[in-house]
Amino acid sequence: MARKQGSHSDITGPKVRDAALRLIARHGYAAVSMRQIAAEVGIQAGALYNYTPDKQTLLFDLMKGHMTDLLCALDDADLKGTALARLEGFTRFHIQFHLPKPDQVFVSYMELRNLSEENFAAIEVMRRQYEDALESILRAGEAEGVFAIADTRVTTMALIAMLTGIGNWYRAGGRLKTDTITAIYWDMVRRSVTA
Structure with a gap:
């Protein structure tokens, strides 16, 4: 069958990734087929393989793209x-970066179990870089005598989980503006680590 008009790699490739992201965030990786992704984009199922070798690679590329963007933005x-100023900056950064990207956040945090061992290891290295950035702030705060933390690694993971969790309940146009929510979360983060 001939290529559909307007189906070009620089246009269709991003459409494939966007459709996969939306469908996986909505239904879960295991429930989404390549045929569904193709239908969402408006191309033949076989044409997807011009843009990705398989569904696993597509999932990995989505996660890697998210982590690359996150690390570059950080x-x-x-x-x-x-350390206190850096922790506030990290808190505000994390919320502002993640809040407008609920699908990317969901896929990046909830679909790790569906990565192959090799792909999981690659994403884990990137995630560790991000976690280490926060942990180094916490260690600096301990050294400065302003943070009292029982375990910096556990605190790092707890803070990231708390901050990322906003996306589970936040809705634009809700009762509180983003700036207000960010200020509330910063106050909770500060109270949880200060001596």
């Missing part, structure tokens, strides 16, 4: 100052 945020 680097660009250039958090400086005291």
Whole structure:
């Protein structure tokens, strides 16, 4: 069958990734077929293989893209100052980066179990880089005598889980504005670690 008009790799490739992201976030990786993704994009199922070798690679590419964007944005945020100032910056950064991306967050955190061992290991390295950035802030705060933390690794994971969890309940246009929610969360983070 001939290629559909307007089906070009620079247009269709991103459409394939966007459709896969939406469908996986809505139904879960295991429930989504390549045929469903193709139908969502409006191409033949066989044409998907021009853009990805298989569904596993597509999932990995979605997660890797999210983590790459996250690490680059964190680097660009250039958090400086005291540990307390850096922790506030990290908190605000995490919320502002993740809140507009509920599908990416869901897929990146909830579909890890569906990665192959090799792909999981690659994503885990990237996730560890992000976690280490927060943990180094917590260690600096301990060294400065402003944080009292029983275990920096456990606290790192708990804080990231708490901050990421906002996406599970937050809805734009709700009772509180994003800035207010961010301020409330920053206050909770600060209270949980300060001496």
